[in-house]
Amino acid sequence: MLLATLFESGVKIEHYMVLATALFVIGVFGVLYRKNAIILLMCIELMLNAVNLLLVAFSTYFGQADGQLFVFFIMVVAAAEATVGLSILVLLYRNTRSTDIRLFNKLKN
Amino acid sequence: MSLDIIFYILGGLTIGTALMVVLSKHPVRSVLYLVLTFFLISANYVLMNAQFIAIVNIIVYAGAIMVLFLFVLMLLNLNKENEPKHSLWMTVGAIISGGGLFVVIVAAMRDAILAAPMIDENSEKVGLVENLGQVLFTKYVLPFEVSSVLFLAAMVGAVLLAKREKQTIE
Numbered sequence: 001m002l003l004a005t006l007f008e009s010g011v012k013i014e015h016y017m018v019l020a021t022a023l024f025v026i027g028v029f030g031v032l033y034r035k036n037a038i039i040l041l042m043c044i045e046l047m048l049n050a051v052n053l054l055l056v057a058f059s060t061y062f063g064q065a066d067g068q069l070f071v072f073f074i075m076v077v078a079a080a081e082a083t084v085g086l087s088i089l090v091l092l093y094r095n096t097r098s099t100d101i102r103l104f105n106k107l108k109n
Numbered sequence: 110m111s112l113d114i115i116f117y118i119l120g121g122l123t124i125g126t127a128l129m130v131v132l133s134k135h136p137v138r139s140v141l142y143l144v145l146t147f148f149l150i151s152a153n154y155v156l157m158n159a160q161f162i163a164i165v166n167i168i169v170y171a172g173a174i175m176v177l178f179l180f181v182l183m184l185l186n187l188n189k190e191n192e193p194k195h196s197l198w199m200t201v202g203a204i205i206s207g208g209g210l211f212v213v214i215v216a217a218m219r220d221a222i223l224a225a226p227m228i229d230e231n232s233e234k235v236g237l238v239e240n241l242g243q244v245l246f247t248k249y250v251l252p253f254e255v256s257s258v259l260f261l262a263a264m265v266g267a268v269l270l271a272k273r274e275k276q277t278i279e
Contacts, residue, residue: 021218
């Protein structure tokens with residue numbers, strides 16, 4: 001009875017909410033702070049994982065499988081996003097010889 | 110050792126490695142810390158008895174996606190510290206907006222009224238493959254099929270992006 005003991009041993013669902021929020025905010029901070037486009041993509045993955053953690057926590061808390069399946073679909077979307085994002089990044093690198101996001105403002109005008 | 114101590118150790122390590130992802134100057138070190146973060150998140154899933162998601166998280170995220178990131182880093186020869194120094198107001202602005210977001214979300218969640226946990230004899234088996242497969246192929250069979258179309262689109266897009274550049278080089 002691992003599950004019953006987890007939520008009775010003092011770990012509350014609020015703890016997981018705070019942990020997931022902290023991970024999400026670290027991802028947001030990374031997107032705002034870093035300039036390397038690859039690290040920006042990694043911070044997006046971190047944010048997606050924070051949401052995954054919260055979904056699994058609530059799925060376990062309520063004993064429903066739906067949350068864990070949403071995690072499954074989020075992983076699918078994250079894999080597709082990483083593939084396309086990184087290939088666009090490789091193309092941008094071939095044109096500009098850099099992955100600094102401050103150079104990628106050509107669409108602005 | 111009781112479970113809450115394990116939770117606190119895992120949570121602290123997860124936040125620490127996630128911070129190192131953002132703060133380490135070296136991109137390869139960042140990727141490796143992110144792999145470590147994913148392993149720790151998988152350990153959190155095991156703690157919640159979500160075994161299938163834990164394994165899939167390791168295989169898909171720490172295995173496939175992070176290898177893709179490392180490949181791109183190595184191919185672009187970015188494995189060196191080439192990030193310019195940050196301006197002070199940018200750092201302060203990022204810290205203030207990130208911390209403000211954290212405070213706002215936590216304050217909003219403090220007022221949330223949650224139902225009691227539903228733990229019965231079936232909830233032990235929620236995260237196992239048998240139960241998840243049952244739900245995936247009955248209730249969520251249409252999103253499952255649509256996600257295969259998404260993968261096909263992503264694959265075609267990635268191949269096309271790489272191919273067009275090849276033709277211009279030749």
